[in-house]
Amino acid sequence: MTALEIETLSHHFGGLTALSGVSLTVAPGERLAIIGPNGAGKTTLFNLVTGILRPSAGRIGLFGQDVTRLPTHRRAQLGLARTFQITTLFPRLTVLDSVLLAVQGLDPVRFTLHRRREAYGHLRERAESLLADWGLADRAAQVTRQLSYGEQRQVELVLALAGAPKVLLLDEPTAGLSPAETASVVEMIRRFSRDTTILLIEHDMDVALELVDRVAVLFQGRVLAEGSKDKIKGDREVAAIYLGTDDA
Amino acid sequence: MSTRIASGAAAVVVLVALPVVLSSYQLSLLTKMLIFGIFAMSLDLLLGYAGLPSLGHAAYFGVAAYTVGLLALRIANNFWLDFPAGLLVAGAVSALFGLFALRTRGSYFLMITLALGQVLWGIAFGWRSLTGGDDGLPSVPRPRLPLPWSLTEGVPFYYFVLACFLVAIGLLALIVSSPFGRALVGIRESERRMEVLGYDVWRYKYVAFVLAGLFAGLAGNLFVYFNGFVSPAYLNILFSASALLMVILGGAGTLVGPAIGAAVIVALENVISAYMERWVLVLGVIYVLVTLFAPAGLVGLVRRRLSRSGA
Amino acid sequence: MTFWVTQALNGISFGMLLFLLAAGLSLIYGLMRMLNLAHGSYYILGGYVGLAVIHATASFVLAALAATATVTVIGIVMERFFLRRFPEQELPQALLTFGFLLIFADLSLWLWGGTPQTLPKPEIFERSIRIGAIVFPTYRLFVIGVGLVVGLGLWWLQEGTRLGAMIRAGVDDAEMARGTGVNVGLLSTAVFAFGAFLAALGGIIGGPFVGVYPGADFEILEMALVVVIIGGLGSLKGAFVGGLVVGLLDNFGKALFPELALFTVFAPMAVILALRPTGLFGAR
Numbered sequence: 057m058t059a060l061e062i063e064t065l066s067h068h069f070g071g072l073t074a075l076s077g078v079s080l081t082v083a084p085g086e087r088l089a090i091i092g093p094n095g096a097g098k099t100t101l102f103n104l105v106t107g108i109l110r111p112s113a114g115r116i117g118l119f120g121q122d123v124t125r126l127p128t129h130r131r132a133q134l135g136l137a138r139t140f141q142i143t144t145l146f147p148r149l150t151v152l153d154s155v156l157l158a159v160q161g162l163d164p165v166r167f168t169l170h171r172r173r174e175a176y177g178h179l180r181e182r183a184e185s186l187l188a189d190w191g192l193a194d195r196a197a198q199v200t201r202q203l204s205y206g207e208q209r210q211v212e213l214v215l216a217l218a219g220a221p222k223v224l225l226l227d228e229p230t231a232g233l234s235p236a237e238t239a240s241v242v243e244m245i246r247r248f249s250r251d252t253t254i255l256l257i258e259h260d261m262d263v264a265l266e267l268v269d270r271v272a273v274l275f276q277g278r279v280l281a282e283g284s285k286d287k288i289k290g291d292r293e294v295a296a297i298y299l300g301t302d303d304a
Numbered sequence: 305m306s307t308r309i310a311s312g313a314a315a316v317v318v319l320v321a322l323p324v325v326l327s328s329y330q331l332s333l334l335t336k337m338l339i340f341g342i343f344a345m346s347l348d349l350l351l352g353y354a355g356l357p358s359l360g361h362a363a364y365f366g367v368a369a370y371t372v373g374l375l376a377l378r379i380a381n382n383f384w385l386d387f388p389a390g391l392l393v394a395g396a397v398s399a400l401f402g403l404f405a406l407r408t409r410g411s412y413f414l415m416i417t418l419a420l421g422q423v424l425w426g427i428a429f430g431w432r433s434l435t436g437g438d439d440g441l442p443s444v445p446r447p448r449l450p451l452p453w454s455l456t457e458g459v460p461f462y463y464f465v466l467a468c469f470l471v472a473i474g475l476l477a478l479i480v481s482s483p484f485g486r487a488l489v490g491i492r493e494s495e496r497r498m499e500v501l502g503y504d505v506w507r508y509k510y511v512a513f514v515l516a517g518l519f520a521g522l523a524g525n526l527f528v529y530f531n532g533f534v535s536p537a538y539l540n541i542l543f544s545a546s547a548l549l550m551v552i553l554g555g556a557g558t559l560v561g562p563a564i565g566a567a568v569i570v571a572l573e574n575v576i577s578a579y580m581e582r583w584v585l586v587l588g589v590i591y592v593l594v595t596l597f598a599p600a601g602l603v604g605l606v607r608r609r610l611s612r613s614g615a
Numbered sequence: 616m617t618f619w620v621t622q623a624l625n626g627i628s629f630g631m632l633l634f635l636l637a638a639g640l641s642l643i644y645g646l647m648r649m650l651n652l653a654h655g656s657y658y659i660l661g662g663y664v665g666l667a668v669i670h671a672t673a674s675f676v677l678a679a680l681a682a683t684a685t686v687t688v689i690g691i692v693m694e695r696f697f698l699r700r701f702p703e704q705e706l707p708q709a710l711l712t713f714g715f716l717l718i719f720a721d722l723s724l725w726l727w728g729g730t731p732q733t734l735p736k737p738e739i740f741e742r743s744i745r746i747g748a749i750v751f752p753t754y755r756l757f758v759i760g761v762g763l764v765v766g767l768g769l770w771w772l773q774e775g776t777r778l779g780a781m782i783r784a785g786v787d788d789a790e791m792a793r794g795t796g797v798n799v800g801l802l803s804t805a806v807f808a809f810g811a812f813l814a815a816l817g818g819i820i821g822g823p824f825v826g827v828y829p830g831a832d833f834e835i836l837e838m839a840l841v842v843v844i845i846g847g848l849g850s851l852k853g854a855f856v857g858g859l860v861v862g863l864l865d866n867f868g869k870a871l872f873p874e875l876a877l878f879t880v881f882a883p884m885a886v887i888l889a890l891r892p893t894g895l896f897g898a899r
Contacts, residue, residue: 106500132502146493157490160483161501169484176483219502357706407892411650411705412848416888419844422837423885426877545713552710585721591714592697595707
C-alpha cells in the first residue's frame with residue numbers, strides 16, 4: 057500500500073502548462089524531496105495534491121483512496137497536512153490560539169456552537185503538549201505577527217503536525233531563514249516520526265539531501281529524474297539544469 | 305476575566321434600574337438602542353468574527369419586521385404566531401441569500417449582498433398591495449403576552465426588549481467562544497490555512513450567515529413592535545450601512561463594541577436630526593472620520609488607553 | 616412596430632449611459648479591487664454642475680467640460696487623500712465612499728434643492744428625424760454615439776496602448792508592476808479620475824432625458840451595480856453588454872409591466888448570480 061500515489065497528473069490554465077504527466081509513488085514512512093528550478097511546477101504539484109487546484113488530468117491516491125475529486129478539508133481529514141512557502145498563519149492570533157485551531161480541525165467537536173471551547177480540556181492539553189514538544193511553549197501567549205520569521209516558520213510546522221498527519225507536504229520550510237534558524241528547522245524535521253510520510257520541496261540542496269531518502273527532479277512541469285540521493289547527485293542532466301540557473 | 309463578569313453584571317444592574325430615572329422619551333430611546341444593539345451584534349458575528357463584510361444585512365431585519373407587521377395586522381395579533389414567523393422568515397431569507405452570496409468574496413461579496421438587499425427593498429417598495437409600498441405598514445400593535453403588565457406601556461416593553469437583548473448577547477457570547485466561533489475567527493484570519501487544517505470553511509460561513517440573519521430578524525421583530533411602523537427604508541442600503549457603521553464604530557469582533565456603537569449612533573442621529581437640518585451631511589462626515597481615525601472602533605481606543613496606562 | 620423600435624432605442628441609449636457608469640466602476644475595481652459607492656454621486660454632481668453652467672452660459676459644451684473637470688478633480692482628491700490610505704481593504708473603502716455619497720447627496724440637496732430637473736438639450740439635437748413611420752429624437756442617437764465612441768476608445772486603450780498594458784499589469788500584480796517601473800500610485804489616481812470622468816460624462820449626457828434629482832445617485836449606482844454583476848466586475852465587455860441588457864430590460868420592463876418595474880432587472884441578475892456569480896465576462 058503506497059502512502060501517496062500520483063498518476064499522470066497534469067495541470068493547464070490559460071494556455072500554460074504547469075504540470076504535465078507527472079507520476080510519483082511514495083511509500084509509507086518515506087522521505088521524498090522534490091527539487092527543480094523556479095517555475096518547474098513544484099508548488100503547483102503540492103497545490104494539486106492538497107486540493108487547492110484541480111488537475112486537468114490524472115489521479116491522486118492517498119493510502120489507496122482516490123482523492124482526486126475531494127475538497128481540501130476532506131483530504132486533511134484523511135491525514136494529509138501541508139506547510140506553505142509563504143507563511144500562512146493567523147497574524148492576529150496568539151501561538152496557542154493558532155495551535156488550538158489546528159488541533160480542533162480534526163476533532164469531532166470542531167462544529168459545536170453551544171458550549172464554550174474551554175469546556176473541552178483535551179484540546180488545550182494537546183495544544184500545550186505540542187508546543188512543549190517542539191520548544192515553543194514560551195511563545196504560547198505571543199501574537200503570531202510579533203514572532204521572528206524563523207519562529208513563524210516553526211509555528212507553521214507545528215500547525216501541520218497538530219493533526220498527527222500520515223502524509224506531510226513541506227513547501228520550502230527553510231526559505232528565507234538564517235543558517236542558525238535553518239539548522240533548528242532541519243533538526244525539527246529530522247525528529248518527525250517515521251509514521252509520517254514526508255514530501256519536501258527544498259531549494260537548498262544540502263538541506264534536502266540531508267533529510268530525505270529519495271529525490272524527484274521536476275523541470276518544466278515534468279519529472280526529469282527520480283531515484284536515490286546518490287543517483288540524483290550523479291545525474292548529468294540534473295546538474296546541467298542547475299548549473300544554468302541561479303540557485304539563490 | 306472576572307473584571308469582565310463584574311462589569312457585565314454591573315451593566316445589567318444599571319440597565320434594569322434605569323427606567324426609574326429616565327423620562328419616557330429617554331426610555332424609548334434606550335429601548336431603541338437595545339434593539340439596534342442586537343442588530344449590530346448580529347452583523348458583528350458575520351463581519352467581526354467571520355470576516356464577511358455584508359452591505360445587505362438590513363434585509364433580514366426588515367423582512368422579519370414586515371412579516372410580524374403583516375401577520376399582526378392582517379391575520380392575528382398573536383405573539384406565538386407572529387414572533388416565531390418573523391424569525392423563521394428572516395432565517396429562510398438568509399439561508400437563501402447565503403447560497404448566492406457565499407459563492408463570492410471581498411468586493412464581490414459586498415456588491416452581491418448589497419444587490420440582494422436592494423431586491424428585497426424593491427419588492428417592499430413596489431408591491432404596494434402587500435406592503436403598502438413607500439407608505440409602509442402603520443399601526444402595528446404591540447404583542448399581547450400573558451403577563452400582568454401591558455406591553456403597550458413604555459416600561460414593561462422596555463423590560464421585554466431588555467430580556468431579549470440579554471438572551472441575544474448571552475447566546476452570541478456563547479457562540480463566539482465555542483469551537484465554531486473560534487473557527488470563524490480562524491477563517492477570518494486565514495481561510496486557506498483553515499481549509500488545509502480540515503475545516504469545511506463554506507459550511508462555517510453559511511451557518512454564521514444564517515445565524516446572523518436570525519439575530520437580525522430578532523431585532524426586526526422587536527423593532528416593528530417598538531415603532532408600530534415599518535417601511536422599505538428598513539430594508540435598504542442606507543440602513544445596512546448604518547449597521548456597518550455601528551459595528552466599526554464600536555469595534556468589530558468584540559460583540560459588546562457594536563452594541564455600544566449602536567447606542568452611540570442612535571443617540572447621535574437623534575441629537576443631530578433634532579438640531580440640524582443637514583444631518584445627512586454630518587452622518588457622512590462621521591462615516592469618513594470614523595473610518596479614518598477609529599478603524600478599531602471605540603473598544604479599540606479604550607483598549608489602547610488601558611494598555612498604555614499599564615492596566 | 617413603432618413601439619418596439621422606440622423602446623429599443625430608448626433602452627439602448629439608457630444602456631449606453633449605464634455603460635459609461637459601469638465602465639468606470641469596473642475600471643476602478645479592476646485596478647484597485649475597490650467598489651466605489653460614490654460613483655452615483657459623480658453622476659449627479661456632473662449633472663448638477665452641468666446644469667448650473669448651462670444656466671449661466673447656455674453652452675452645453677462648456678457645461679460638459681466644467682462638469683467633467685470638476686468631478687474629475689473631486690475624484691482625484693478622494694483617491695489621493697482618502698482611499699489611498701486603505702489599499703486592498705474593501706470595508707474601509709466601502710465605508711469611506713459611502714460617507715462621501717451621503718456628503719455629496721446632502722450638499723447637492725442643499726445647493727440645488729429637491730425638485731427634479733432636466734438639462735436642456737444642445738440645440739443641434741433638439742430635432743427628431745423620421746425614418747419611415749418612426750420618429751427618432753436625435754439626442755438619443757447622440758447618446759448612443761457617445762457610448763460607442765467611448766466604448767471603442769476604452770477598448771483601444773485597454774488592448775492597444777502601453778497605458779492599457781500597464782493597467783493590466785497593475786491588475787495582475789501590483790508588486791511586479793512596480794518592479795518594472797510602473798508608478799502604481801499615479802496609475803491608480805489616473806484610473807480613478809477617469810472613472811469619475813466617465814460618470815460625470817454620464818451625468819451630463821443623461822441630464823436631458825434621465826434628469827437629476829435627489830435619489831438619482833442611489834438609483835443610478837444600483838443600476839450600474841446590476842450591470843456590473845451581470846456583466847462581470849472588471850470587464851469592459853461585460854460593462855458594455857451588461858449595460859445594453861439592463862437598459863433594454865429596464866425600458867421594456869417599465870413599458871410592458873410597470874408594476875413589476877424593478878423585478879425585470881433584478882430577476883435576470885438573480886439568475887446570473889446563481890449560475891455565474893462572477894458575471895458573464897467576469898474573472899474565473
